[in-house]
Amino acid sequence: MKLKAMDLRAIDESATSSLCGECDVIVVNYNAGELLLACVASAFTAGAAKVIVVDNNSHDDSLVRLERTHAGNDKLEIVRNAANLGFAVACNQGARLSAATNLFFLNPDAVLAAKAMDRLLLALHSAPEVGMVGGFLCNPDGSEQAGGRRVFPTPRRAFMRAFGFSRLSKFFPSVLSDFLLHKDPLPGTPIAVEAISGACMLVKREAIESVGMWDEDYFLHCEDLDWCMRFHQADWRVLFVPDAQVMHVFGGCSQHRPYFVEWHKHLGFLRFYRKFFRRRYSGALWISVVIGVWFRFGLIVLRYATTRFKNAWNL
Numbered sequence: 001m002k003l004k005a006m007d008l009r010a011i012d013e014s015a016t017s018s019l020c021g022e023c024d025v026i027v028v029n030y031n032a033g034e035l036l037l038a039c040v041a042s043a044f045t046a047g048a049a050k051v052i053v054v055d056n057n058s059h060d061d062s063l064v065r066l067e068r069t070h071a072g073n074d075k076l077e078i079v080r081n082a083a084n085l086g087f088a089v090a091c092n093q094g095a096r097l098s099a100a101t102n103l104f105f106l107n108p109d110a111v112l113a114a115k116a117m118d119r120l121l122l123a124l125h126s127a128p129e130v131g132m133v134g135g136f137l138c139n140p141d142g143s144e145q146a147g148g149r150r151v152f153p154t155p156r157r158a159f160m161r162a163f164g165f166s167r168l169s170k171f172f173p174s175v176l177s178d179f180l181l182h183k184d185p186l187p188g189t190p191i192a193v194e195a196i197s198g199a200c201m202l203v204k205r206e207a208i209e210s211v212g213m214w215d216e217d218y219f220l221h222c223e224d225l226d227w228c229m230r231f232h233q234a235d236w237r238v239l240f241v242p243d244a245q246v247m248h249v250f251g252g253c254s255q256h257r258p259y260f261v262e263w264h265k266h267l268g269f270l271r272f273y274r275k276f277f278r279r280r281y282s283g284a285l286w287i288s289v290v291i292g293v294w295f296r297f298g299l300i301v302l303r304y305a306t307t308r309f310k311n312a313w314n315l
Helices: 005-009 013-020 034-045 062-069 087-096 116-124 155-162 205-211 223-233 258-276 283-312
Strands: 023-029 050-055 076-080 102-106 110-112 130-138 200-204 237-248
Touching: 013 116, 023 034, 023 087, 034 050, 034 062, 034 102, 034 110, 050 062, 050 087, 062 076, 076 087, 087 102, 087 223, 102 116, 102 205, 116 130, 116 200, 116 237, 130 205, 130 223, 200 205, 205 223, 223 237, 223 258, 258 283
Parallel strands: 023 050, 023 102, 050 076, 130 237
Antiparallel strands: 102 200, 110 237, 130 200
C-alpha cells in the first residue's frame, strides 16, 4: 500500500490525540545530565500523556535535576535501577508501566521539534499494517544523522561499510551498497523502510502484543535492528517520517565510555547475525563473519588508543 500525502495532511494535527489514542514516552537514562531535562521537557510540550524515565544507575545529578524541575508533576514516573541493566531491559520496564495505546521510545539525548510527535502519530495510524515509525534524526546543525532510516545491515553490507568499500557504491551499487540511507534524497512523505533508530521509535501497543517485547539478551546496540526485523517478519510495516524532526546529540550518553560501548555494539552485531543470518551461512563463512566483527573491534580500539595517546602528548 502506498501512503498518500493527503491522508496525513487532511487531519487536523490538534485532533491527533483523540484520533490516535494516548502516547506515553519512555526514556532510558544513563548519565545524560542536562540533556535529559531537555528531552523530557520536549516530550511534555509535545503532549505526552506520561513520561516514564527508567534510570540505569546513573552517577550524575540528572535525576535530581529532573525531579526538581518537575516537582509535583504526576505525569512523570521515574524508575531507579540499582545497576545498569542494559537498554532493552530498561525499555521493557518502561513499557510494562504504560497502558497507553502508543509507546514512544526516545533517547535522553534527543529533543522533539514542534509537531514532531503529532506527525509521527498520524503516520503510525495512517494504515492498519503500520506498526512502528521513526522521525528525521538530525544533528544540532540540522543535518540528517546516520541511522534514522536504513536497510538491514547484512554481514555483507556491514563489511562493505566497516572497511570503506561502500564509498565506491556509486560505481557498483549492487555489490558495495551501504545499509545507511541518510545520503539518499529526503522523501516528501512517510515511506516504508526496513529499519529505523531506537533513539526515536514510536510503536503501536497492538504491534508489541503481536511481536513481543525488546530482546533483553542485547545489552546496548542492535536491539532496535532486532525489533525492526521481527516487526517485518510479523508483517508489520516500519515507516520513516521525514517531517517529524528530532534533534539527537549523537553519543551524548556514551562518549565517555567508548571501549565499553564498542564492545557491546560488536556483541550485539554478532547476536543479530547469529539470530537472523546464521542458517544462511556455511560453517566456514560464519567463522569469517565472526573474525571480521572482532577484527573491526580491534581496529576501533587501536584508533581510540592512538587518538588518546596523541592528545595526551599534544601530538
